[in-house]
Amino acid sequence: MEKEFEEFRLDSERIAQELARALNVPYFNLQLVHPEVDALKYVPKNLAEKIKVIPIKKEKNILTLGVIDPYNSELEKLKESLKKQGIEISIGIISPKSLEIGLEEYKFLKEKKVTYVGTFEINQNVFLEVKEKAEKRSDIENMLKNIVNQDPFLILDYLLAGAIKFNASDIHFEPYEDKIFVRYRFDGILYDIFSFPKNIYPLIKNRIKILSGLMINITDKPQDGRFSIVFDDQNIDIRTSVIPSVEDEAIVLRLLIFSLIVKKLEELGLREDDLKTLEETIHLPNGLILNTGPTGSGKTTTLYAILMRIKKSELKILTIEDPIEYKIEGISQSQVEEEKGFTFAVALRAFLRHDPDVILVGEIRDKETAQITIQASLTGHLVLSTLHTNDSLGAIPRLISLEVDPKLIPSALRLVIAQRLVRKVCPYCFEEYQPDENLKSKIREKLKNLPSRVNLNDVDLENFSLVKAKGCSQCFETGYKGMIGVFEFLRITKELEELIYQKPSEAEIYKIIKNDFASLQQDALIKALRKITTIEEVERVTGLI
Numbered sequence: 001m002e003k004e005f006e007e008f009r010l011d012s013e014r015i016a017q018e019l020a021r022a023l024n025v026p027y028f029n030l031q032l033v034h035p036e037v038d039a040l041k042y043v044p045k046n047l048a049e050k051i052k053v054i055p056i057k058k059e060k061n062i063l064t065l066g067v068i069d070p071y072n073s074e075l076e077k078l079k080e081s082l083k084k085q086g087i088e089i090s091i092g093i094i095s096p097k098s099l100e101i102g103l104e105e106y107k108f109l110k111e112k113k114v115t116y117v118g119t120f121e122i123n124q125n126v127f128l129e130v131k132e133k134a135e136k137r138s139d140i141e142n143m144l145k146n147i148v149n150q151d152p153f154l155i156l157d158y159l160l161a162g163a164i165k166f167n168a169s170d171i172h173f174e175p176y177e178d179k180i181f182v183r184y185r186f187d188g189i190l191y192d193i194f195s196f197p198k199n200i201y202p203l204i205k206n207r208i209k210i211l212s213g214l215m216i217n218i219t220d221k222p223q224d225g226r227f228s229i230v231f232d233d234q235n236i237d238i239r240t241s242v243i244p245s246v247e248d249e250a251i252v253l254r255l256l257i258f259s260l261i262v263k264k265l266e267e268l269g270l271r272e273d274d275l276k277t278l279e280e281t282i283h284l285p286n287g288l289i290l291n292t293g294p295t296g297s298g299k300t301t302t303l304y305a306i307l308m309r310i311k312k313s314e315l316k317i318l319t320i321e322d323p324i325e326y327k328i329e330g331i332s333q334s335q336v337e338e339e340k341g342f343t344f345a346v347a348l349r350a351f352l353r354h355d356p357d358v359i360l361v362g363e364i365r366d367k368e369t370a371q372i373t374i375q376a377s378l379t380g381h382l383v384l385s386t387l388h389t390n391d392s393l394g395a396i397p398r399l400i401s402l403e404v405d406p407k408l409i410p411s412a413l414r415l416v417i418a419q420r421l422v423r424k425v426c427p428y429c430f431e432e433y434q435p436d437e438n439l440k441s442k443i444r445e446k447l448k449n450l451p452s453r454v455n456l457n458d459v460d461l462e463n464f465s466l467v468k469a470k471g472c473s474q475c476f477e478t479g480y481k482g483m484i485g486v487f488e489f490l491r492i493t494k495e496l497e498e499l500i501y502q503k504p505s506e507a508e509i510y511k512i513i514k515n516d517f518a519s520l521q522q523d524a525l526i527k528a529l530r531k532i533t534t535i536e537e538v539e540r541v542t543g544l545i
Helices: 002-023 045-051 073-084 096-111 124-133 137-147 152-165 198-212 272-282 299-310 344-352 367-378 392-401 437-447 494-500 506-516 520-529 535-542
Strands: 053-059 062-067 088-093 119-121 170-175 179-186 189-197 223-231 234-244 249-256 287-292 317-321 332-335 358-361 382-387 413-425 431-433 466-468 480-491
Touching (some): 002 088, 045 053, 045 096, 053 096, 062 073, 062 096, 124 137, 124 152, 137 152, 137 189, 152 170, 152 198, 170 198, 198 223, 198 234, 198 249, 272 287, 272 480, 287 392, 299 358, 299 382, 299 413, 317 344, 344 358, 358 367, 367 382, 382 392, 392 506, 413 535, 466 520, 480 506, 480 520, 480 535, 494 506, 520 535
Parallel strands (some): 119 223, 287 382, 287 413, 358 382
Antiparallel strands (some): 053 062, 170 249, 179 189, 223 234, 234 249
């Protein structure tokens, strides 16, 4: 029996060789030649098993497939699908035994993690149509309706082109029972854009995964990746996050556009007194500046603006980030890789051996990072970092909870910034109105204890008007266009230094500093009085007044 099986195996290899010779294509024996792991990710294992093919290698844009039956009709569909992704197919012949060996190689895919893959160019016809004809949200929806059944492969092109044209920060793909809903995030708020049948989602999902360097055969674990996009002569980084959900995998694409991430300090929305304080602090030779707030509050943008302001050839600036939002020329940036043991704390220790002048620590998450950050700021380095607290007053108790010695905090900490983002009212369609006396009284009450350094000479608190959002084609019918920061600065005074030694609560800190303190809500109200934003936005972001 064994002899008969061996003869059959040899016969099948001879048949494969003869077929390859007759078709004038290569023959592959996968007992001798192993498929490249990077090539396997282009064809899911279940599909490879179904149509009896094994990806063997990829060189530039050519993927070599080992096939048993070169006339399989399913093979033509695979070729078409890959061709739309810019990948050409070259075939060779394999035996059934080689197919078995090749399918076993898929187990190595899970050990291979690719975090960044190439550049994607939007279809030129799509690019021109969106650029020239898309005026409002419904235009993108109508364009997608026209192609969803004709050429669903282009759905991603239209969605990316529309997101970039209208300055969306994210694209969300949300799977439900029979549909996939797509939403854009504009200025911090999600808006429905389009929905399409669930049966075409694999085409779009796998295309995103391949572009992002993710494993298309892994569907039960979160994956993160990146790719870049070419649109109107600009390169835009896209950060991809895929998570499993009940119905399918949900995807979020974060668009990292340089002009939206990297700004000048003057563009952030800082009041004159806060800008002056920040300018003085960032030019100190040492100390710690903390920026607090939730995810999406603009902390990274503020820290990058600080780096851009102080960056010069005489200074060595090192950053450790998770992830790197944008690469800045002239600054050495490193990315956390937890799976390799390269954490914030490990990076910080290594940085101190490189004699930097300025260090940016993306986030203080744990005791070790907090303690090393404090030590670095005490030994001749200016350190910038972020901390997740609700406001600036919570930063000191948070550091103490991370077991930082309270005796070290006053010597190290220079400034705590808290911030949020409010939407700016659209300058093309806003409407002015006279608020009622009840609202006016509330606003006056909230602003009556502002410190004297806050200049309100341009605002008449006795008789003022406000603005409300309306909506037009210029603002995607939202009534708002762009975002601006609202800020709260906690400055370390002599009185506060003495209090820190006693491990104070937020309430105790506020009692000491309240006469020289402007809160997030007060700053937001000032922006409403200056007709930059609306009272509705102030309350959405900072609470009821």
